[in-house]
Amino acid sequence: MASEKTIGRLTLYRRILNETVLEGIESIHSHTLAAKAGASSAQVRRDLMEIGYVGHSRRGYDVMGLIESLREFLDAPGGQGVALVGVGNLGRAVLAYFAGRRPSLAIRAAFDVDSQKVGRVVHGCRCWPMDKIEDVIAEEQITTAVIAVPVASAQDAAERAIRGGVRGILNFAPVPLDLPEDIHVENIDMGMALEKVAYFSRADQTTDQTT
Amino acid sequence: MASEKTIGRLTLYRRILNETVLEGIESIHSHTLAAKAGASSAQVRRDLMEIGYVGHSRRGYDVMGLIESLREFLDAPGGQGVALVGVGNLGRAVLAYFAGRRPSLAIRAAFDVDSQKVGRVVHGCRCWPMDKIEDVIAEEQITTAVIAVPVASAQDAAERAIRGGVRGILNFAPVPLDLPEDIHVENIDMGMALEKVAYFSRADQTTDQTT
DNA sequence: CATTGTTTGTGAAAATTTTCACAGACAAAT
DNA sequence: ATTTGTCTGTGAAAATTTTCACAAACAATG
Ligand SMILES: NC(=O)c1ccc[n+]([C@@H]2O[C@H](COP(=O)([O-])OP(=O)(O)OC[C@H]3O[C@@H](n4cnc5c(N)ncnc54)[C@H](O)[C@@H]3O)[C@@H](O)[C@H]2O)c1
Ligand SMILES: NC(=O)c1ccc[n+]([C@@H]2O[C@H](COP(=O)([O-])OP(=O)(O)OC[C@H]3O[C@@H](n4cnc5c(N)ncnc54)[C@H](O)[C@@H]3O)[C@@H](O)[C@H]2O)c1
Numbered sequence: 182m183a184s185e186k187t188i189g190r191l192t193l194y195r196r197i198l199n200e201t202v203l204e205g206i207e208s209i210h211s212h213t214l215a216a217k218a219g220a221s222s223a224q225v226r227r228d229l230m231e232i233g234y235v236g237h238s239r240r241g242y243d244v245m246g247l248i249e250s251l252r253e254f255l256d257a258p259g260g261q262g263v264a265l266v267g268v269g270n271l272g273r274a275v276l277a278y279f280a281g282r283r284p285s286l287a288i289r290a291a292f293d294v295d296s297q298k299v300g301r302v303v304h305g306c307r308c309w310p311m312d313k314i315e316d317v318i319a320e321e322q323i324t325t326a327v328i329a330v331p332v333a334s335a336q337d338a339a340e341r342a343i344r345g346g347v348r349g350i351l352n353f354a355p356v357p358l359d360l361p362e363d364i365h366v367e368n369i370d371m372g373m374a375l376e377k378v379a380y381f382s383r384a385d386q387t388t389d390q391t392t
Numbered sequence: 393m394a395s396e397k398t399i400g401r402l403t404l405y406r407r408i409l410n411e412t413v414l415e416g417i418e419s420i421h422s423h424t425l426a427a428k429a430g431a432s433s434a435q436v437r438r439d440l441m442e443i444g445y446v447g448h449s450r451r452g453y454d455v456m457g458l459i460e461s462l463r464e465f466l467d468a469p470g471g472q473g474v475a476l477v478g479v480g481n482l483g484r485a486v487l488a489y490f491a492g493r494r495p496s497l498a499i500r501a502a503f504d505v506d507s508q509k510v511g512r513v514v515h516g517c518r519c520w521p522m523d524k525i526e527d528v529i530a531e532e533q534i535t536t537a538v539i540a541v542p543v544a545s546a547q548d549a550a551e552r553a554i555r556g557g558v559r560g561i562l563n564f565a566p567v568p569l570d571l572p573e574d575i576h577v578e579n580i581d582m583g584m585a586l587e588k589v590a591y592f593s594r595a596d597q598t599t600d601q602t603t
Numbered sequence: 604c605a606t607t608g609t610t611t612g613t614g615a616a617a618a619t620t621t622t623c624a625c626a627g628a629c630a631a632a633t
Numbered sequence: 634a635t636t637t638g639t640c641t642g643t644g645a646a647a648a649t650t651t652t653c654a655c656a657a658a659c660a661a662t663g
């Protein structure tokens with residue numbers, strides 16, 4: 182029911198609320214959360230409607246309660262495992278970034294063809310050879326894979342991860358993957374993103390002129 | 393006039409066409425390009441309408457001509473410079489990735505507070521101390537900045553880049569930046585992306601059931 | 604206890620984006 | 634020369650997403 186855009190914003194709200202709670206703030210208004218998230222207050226209220234969390238008129242939303250409600254909505258009950266395929270420049274940065282960050286959504290295994298990388302433990306994550314990928318993913322009940330291999334290997338890497346049991350893919354290789362419809366693919370294409378920013382950085386391309 | 397989404401797809405089409413031309417293919421139909429881009433043929437035609445490129449009925453689009461037309465539309469006439477702020481794990485991966493890739497949109501300078509990094513040349517890019525950022529960006533006429541510093545420094549880094557003359561920012565720090573409206577900000581939030589994929593990876597959350 | 608002012612939840616409107624569907628173009632075949 | 638089949642360009646419809654705007658709720662104030 183909730184759209185992809187809504188899910189993205191909900192995760193953002195959660196991150197903001199986690200900071201808010203550290204400041205000792207107990208309740209928050211839709212317009213405050215909106216300002217911190219760069220959205221409109223109506224948008225925030227709509228999004229929270231989606232998860233069925235109700236606030237109090239005049240007092241806003243209970244921060245702790247909302248965080249808990251977001252957790253129930255967004256997270257898998259028993260936690261979810263993630264696999265990383267490709268322990269190169271980007272893969273290592275990703276491992277460093279996610280290490281220890283969110284135990285219920287952690288990178289549990291890494292895979293690479295390079296025998297130099299296989300067997301090593303990078304940021305607490307074991308690196309396996311590619312021919313073990315299906316077995317390890319199945320054994321660890323991993324549902325999500327991050328693809329950080331060269332373009333030429335991305336399609337194959339994704340297919341093998343799926344054969345192991347993966348249902349969703351975060352793809353950094355700048356190539357559209359051709360996968361079954363029921364597999365959720367999220368592409369992060371840095372080249373595209375940089376070109377977009379560059380386009381709108383040009384003086385003649387004002388994103389939006391709300392005079 | 394062209395929306396942000398359209399610009400994103402146009403850069404994708406260009407990448408696909410660059411591969412197409414290497415295969416010696418001289419013209420391409422909207423549905424072929426669409427299949428490679430993961431879009432619909434109507435979408436492709438709409439997007440190309442935006443740049444005013446006209447195809448031939450029955451023959452499709454001339455690959456070389458379309459690439460040239462996309463170049464004129466997307467690229468700044470004299471090329472554009474990019475700055476990288478933060479030469480950490482992610483910053484170095486980004487430098488490696490963009491090095492030599494697209495001369496007309498290259499990372500021309502990097503900045504960091506760490507004296508260990510300052511002065512070094514990473515993947516052909518010189519690393520400057522942060523107190524030179526405004527001068528170097530102004531001197532090199534850099535229009536776009538990539539922010540890869542810790543969350544706590546991201547807002548400040550962006551503001552300083554803008555003071556140097558930057559008009560668009562590609563932000564990897566998972567925090568919404570509060571910047572003037574005329575600055576274009578593109579956020580790449582890997583944590584959000586991973587949580588989204590994980591959400592849709594769950595068996596009970598089928599993205600869309602088009603039976 | 605009534606009043607005031609603020610905030611939620613949500614129908615409805617507006618805006619944006621995508622898809623449909625078909626007239627017109629035209630290469631290829633006969 | 635005519636027919637055939639396919640592809641473009643685009644107006645219009647459909648779908649999706651966002652914003653508007655207001656009744657209902659209710660804490661705070663007097
Ligand atoms: N580095 C970046 O910042 C960056 C940015 C955007 C996109 N990307 C994309 O991410 C991917 C990885 O980039 P990178 O810079 O880390 O490259 P890299 O060359 O540093 O690393 C690639 C890794 O994948 C491994 N590998 C190669 N083939 C494999 C296979 N078939 N199966 C498993 N592992 C395999 C290699 O051994 C290496 O460790 C590429 O597709 C690249 O286009 C990278
Ligand atoms: N590593 C990843 O894959 C990854 C993924 C997603 C998001 N991020 C985000 O990207 C940013 C960088 O991540 P990282 O993993 O490269 O971190 P890192 O700690 O490896 O690198 C940060 C770099 O920024 C420099 N720095 C610190 N303060 C600075 C300042 N005020 N001005 C200039 N430079 C400064 C540091 O010296 C260091 O070189 C962070 O905001 C992180 O949340 C990283």
